[in-house]
Amino acid sequence: MLHAENEYTYERITEIKDFIKSKCDIDPKVGIICGTGLGSIGELITDAFILDYKNIPYFPISTVEGHKGRLILGYIKTVPVICMQGRFHYYEGYSLSKCVMPVRLMKLLGVTHLIASNAAGGLNQDFKIGDIMLQKDHVNVMGFSGNGPLVGLNDLRFGPRFFSMVNAYDVDLLESAKKIAEELGLKNIKEGVYTCVGGPTYETVAEVRALRSMGIDAAGMSTVHEVTTARHCGMRCFAFSLITNICPIDYSTAVESEIHSNDVIEVAMSKDKDLKLFVERIVQFIGKNDLNSVK
Numbered sequence: 383m384l385h386a387e388n389e390y391t392y393e394r395i396t397e398i399k400d401f402i403k404s405k406c407d408i409d410p411k412v413g414i415i416c417g418t419g420l421g422s423i424g425e426l427i428t429d430a431f432i433l434d435y436k437n438i439p440y441f442p443i444s445t446v447e448g449h450k451g452r453l454i455l456g457y458i459k460t461v462p463v464i465c466m467q468g469r470f471h472y473y474e475g476y477s478l479s480k481c482v483m484p485v486r487l488m489k490l491l492g493v494t495h496l497i498a499s500n501a502a503g504g505l506n507q508d509f510k511i512g513d514i515m516l517q518k519d520h521v522n523v524m525g526f527s528g529n530g531p532l533v534g535l536n537d538l539r540f541g542p543r544f545f546s547m548v549n550a551y552d553v554d555l556l557e558s559a560k561k562i563a564e565e566l567g568l569k570n571i572k573e574g575v576y577t578c579v580g581g582p583t584y585e586t587v588a589e590v591r592a593l594r595s596m597g598i599d600a601a602g603m604s605t606v607h608e609v610t611t612a613r614h615c616g617m618r619c620f621a622f623s624l625i626t627n628i629c630p631i632d633y634s635t636a637v638e639s640e641i642h643s644n645d646v647i648e649v650a651m652s653k654d655k656d657l658k659l660f661v662e663r664i665v666q667f668i669g670k671n672d673l674n675s676v677k
């Protein structure tokens with residue numbers, strides 16, 4: 383699968399874009415990707431136009447729990463948005479280029495800013511369940527072995543062959559998000575480095591130790607390739623992880639802290655009120671300050 387030809391050419395994604403445009407005349411500026419159990423962020427959207435993935439030509443379908451499989455266009459406080467209520471993961475059997483196709487679709491629809499959310503395990507042992515980790519950076523461990531969303535022929539209409547990933551997580555958005563969290567009185571805000579593993583297995587103790595020694599604070603199975611693709615096509619990115627579990631770094635406690643996907647979904651859903659307010663305010667901020675200043 384690694385070097386299979388990317389079926390999602392510029393022309394194919396343009397076809398999908400034209401299909402959506404033929405159904406809905408909203409021009410989204412902010413793209414939102416809901417993580418596992420975080421689909422309620424989509425409830426913020428007014429004048430919502432909803433498309434099930436299964437009804438969009440060439441779209442994959444969501445196969446995991448906690449992902450509804452719907453694309454929503456509409457407004458958050460007058461800012462036009464597009465929201466994926468359900469993302470695609472590598473472990474579902476989708477190539478990384480397939481997983482990130484919706485990011486490119488967002489670009490073709492006019493999106494300039496991406497907000498990606500995810501459920502993640504805390505590797506940093508100072509983290510607590512329910513913390514919101516604002517992503518300041520990532521380590522692309524899958525990319526180390528050449529498994530990335532941009533492997534293959536490069537289409538310059540999306541972006542350049544080589545590009546920098548410094549400032550992948552937009553510093554201005556990150557700082558503004560911190561201020562917003564403070565204004566909202568959110569106490570459990572952390573900042574850190576995220577990584578995406580292939581999954582679907584959670585980490586062994588040895589893997590937790592290895593990832594931690596690389597300076598990584600949280601592990602998931604998404605987001606890195608989405609942000610990479612968004613940066614390739616010039617979007618400004620903000621991402622956060624809801625820490626749904628703490629990854630065991632000691633063999634003595636590993637068994638009792640075993641992770642179950644139901645717990646991940648439950649913790650994520652229990653934070654929906656805070657996260658909806660948080661995302662709403664970030665989108666508003668982008669709408670007021672940032673829409674015309676794409677870097």
Ligand SMILES: O=P(O)(O)O[C@H]1O[C@H](CO)[C@@H](O)[C@H]1O
Binds near residue numbers: 499
């Ligand atoms: O990254 P999101 O989609 O939030 O989901 C995270 O939660 C699931 C594991 O419970 C994995 O899919 C992992 O990536």
Ligand SMILES: Nc1nc2[nH]cnc2c(=O)[nH]1
Binds near residue numbers: 501503581
């Ligand atoms: N890789 C990984 N993904 C997660 N998603 C939610 N929790 C975890 C975790 O502990 N590890």
